[in-house]
Amino acid sequence: MLLVVTYDVDTTNKEGEHRLRKVAQLCERYGMRVQNSVFEVLLDAAQLTTLKCELEKIIEPDVDSIRIYRLGNSYKNKIEVMGKTSVLQAGEPLLL
Amino acid sequence: MLLVVTYDVDTTNKEGEHRLRKVAQLCERYGMRVQNSVFEVLLDAAQLTTLKCELEKIIEPDVDSIRIYRLGNSYKNKIEVMGKTSVLQAGEPLLL
Numbered sequence: 578m579l580l581v582v583t584y585d586v587d588t589t590n591k592e593g594e595h596r597l598r599k600v601a602q603l604c605e606r607y608g609m610r611v612q613n614s615v616f617e618v619l620l621d622a623a624q625l626t627t628l629k630c631e632l633e634k635i636i637e638p639d640v641d642s643i644r645i646y647r648l649g650n651s652y653k654n655k656i657e658v659m660g661k662t663s664v665l666q667a668g669e670p671l672l673l
Numbered sequence: 674m675l676l677v678v679t680y681d682v683d684t685t686n687k688e689g690e691h692r693l694r695k696v697a698q699l700c701e702r703y704g705m706r707v708q709n710s711v712f713e714v715l716l717d718a719a720q721l722t723t724l725k726c727e728l729e730k731i732i733e734p735d736v737d738s739i740r741i742y743r744l745g746n747s748y749k750n751k752i753e754v755m756g757k758t759s760v761l762q763a764g765e766p767l768l769l
Contacts, residue, residue, distance in 0.1 A: 581742055583679060583710075584708070611738075611740060612680070614679075614708070614710065615679045615711075615740065636756050637756070639757060640756075642707075642754070642756045642758070643756055644753070645752070645753040645755070646742055646744060646751060646752055647751040647752075648742060648751075649751075654743075655744075656740065656741070656743075658739070659728060659734070659738070659740075659741070660732045660733070660735075660737045660738045660739055661681075662738070
C-alpha cells in the first residue's frame with residue numbers, strides 16, 4: 578500500500594536538527610521524498626510497523642509530529658501534483 | 674471527501690515568502706492545519722476545483738510544489754498520528 582508520511586520536527590535547538598536529519602534519513606530508506614517533509618512509501622503492514630517503531634525511537638513526542646496517511650494499493654488516481662515535480666518523483670515510489 | 678494538501682513554497686526571496694503566506698491563508702479557509710505545511714480539508718469535487726484554481730493563481734510552478742492526496746469519505750482509519758497533535762486537530766477537519 579502507498580503511505581504518505583509527513584513530519585514536523587521542532588528544530589529550535591541542535592537536538593531537534595539531529596532528530597530531523599534522522600527522520601529524513603529513515604524515511605529515505607523506505608521511500609521517495611516528494612517535498613521537504615513529505616515522503617511517499619510503498620510498504621506492507623509489517624514494514625509499516627517497523628517504520629513506526631523506528632520513528633518512535635527518534636522523535637520527541639511533545640514537540641515533533643508525524644502523520645501517516647494510507648492511500649491503499651489503488652493510489653494513482655488519488656494524488657494530484659501542482660507546480661514543481663522533483664526528479665525523484667518521475668518513477669514509482671521507491672522501496673529500498 | 675478528505676483531502677490532504679501539502680506544499681513546499683520556495684522562500685529564498687520575499688516573493689516566495691509572500692506566496693507561502695497566501696497559500697497558507699487560502700488553505701486555512703478550507704480546512705485544518707495539522708503541520709506547518711500540511712492541511713486536511715473536507716471538500717466536494719466542485720470545491721476542490723475551486724481550491725486548485727486559486728492555488729494555481731498563487732504558486733510559481735517552476736519552484737513551488739503542491740500535492741493533494743484524496744483519502745475519500747472513509748478516512749478515519751487511514752490516518753495515523755505520532756507525537757504532538759495540534760490543538761486544531763482535536764475535532765473534525767474544518768470546512769469554512
